[in-house]
Amino acid sequence: MSVRAIRGHRLRSVLTTLGVAIGVAAVITFVTLGASLQADVLGEVAGGQSPSMSVSAAPADAQPGPPGPRQAVFTEHDVSEIRNLTGVNAxxxxxxxxxxxxxxxxxxxxxxxxxxxxxxxxxxxxxxxxxxxxxxxxxxxxxxxxxxxxxxxxxxxxxxxxxxxxxxxxxxxxxxxxxxxxxxxxxxxxxxxxxxxxxxxxxxxxxxxxxxxxxxxxxxxxxxxxxxxFQSVDPTRERVLAYLDGDSDASSLKPATYEFRAQTAQDLVNQIRSLLDTFTAFVTGVAVISLVVGSIGIANIMLVSVTERTREIGIMKAVGAQNRDVLQLFLAEAVVLGVLGAVLGVVLGLLGAFAATRYVGLPMTFPVEWAAIAVAVGLLVGVVAGLYPAWDAARTDPIDALRYE
Incomplete structure (x- = not known):
């Protein structure tokens, strides 16, 4: 009965489904674009790296990341002493x-x-x-x-x-x-x-x-x-910092408010990953707005459907339909629209992500789990958006419904 009702209002159902599909497609496109950018940048940063670390002196309250103005404190004596530490290659x-x-x-x-x-x-x-x-x-x-x-x-x-x-x-x-x-x-x-x-x-x-x-x-x-x-990077970093904090020239030459830092390639990778995750979350949040608009569209259509089918609801109840039967009927209709929109959104999202990554010149990296998430989101959108209209239909008085024109 739910499918028959959807087919009976094809244009309205298509537009409602399209609203959800556009929201899901926008989310998948931006998530895939973010994942592709992250994979490409991190691959370039991590690929070909040597087991090295960048050692500098920075203000103690400075945020992690690329150094600002750097203080020259490491003498040739320090360079020679660090080169002789266990685990140091160069x-x-x-x-x-x-x-x-x-x-x-x-x-x-x-x-x-x-x-x-x-x-x-x-x-x-x-x-x-x-x-x-x-x-x-x-x-x-x-x-x-x-x-x-x-x-x-x-x-x-x-x-x-x-x-x-x-x-x-x-x-x-x-x-x-x-x-x-x-x-x-x-x-x-x-x-x-x-x-x-x-x-x-x-x-x-x-x-x-x-x-x-x-x-x-x-x-x-x-x-x-x-x-x-690579296995000796962390122990070597500890030995380098221990030397610098001890009897090194640098410990005497650095300002009292400065501290020594040894940033490894993995530290840089983690910082870039955190930055890209924030960027992806932001653009995905913007795309979620489209999905919210789509869910409101489902709720609106279901409320209109309840009003249009008031007499039908009265007849159903007159012949023995229970409240839960009416509730399931309209809820199933909303869920079908949501899931169809999500599935269509996955397809549109893949096409959009492919076009976007090709346009910016990135290899496409699709997070497969987002396909399942999209279908689950479509199901959830259908349930949430259709819950009130279905409940409103279920509590309709059959006598009033039969008199409704």
Missing amino acids: VVPSGDVPVAGLSVGGQTLAYNRLTASTPAFFEYGAPQEFVAGGPYAQGAPEVVLNEPAVDLFDANVSVGDSVVVVRPDGSRVNATVSGILSADAGPFAGFAVPQVYVPTDPFYDTRLESPTQGVPQRVYPTLTVVAED
């Missing part, structure tokens, strides 16, 4: 070199800083692919540019070309391009910013007196500490 120091600009082929551009590190930086600190050339040599006046930095210049910059580094005091240093990094490498391919890398020797000259050695040494704001394997 230590890669890095820092910033302030400059005024770069000049290539007579064209000078304003540029504020270079990243200085050792050649191992390209293996452990920022694993990326070279499209030409390779890392610079320590002690040589050489530079490595990524493709966005190359695109800043009108000239076609290639390996072997000369780059003039203009220091803030106006002095100039001639350097040679040793390699060019791909813009498609790394976790944020497509969003790469211009980067220029130089060796610490001879470009990086930030020095402080080592409290333990009593002589001036280069001092760095960031260390990339590479463990021997």
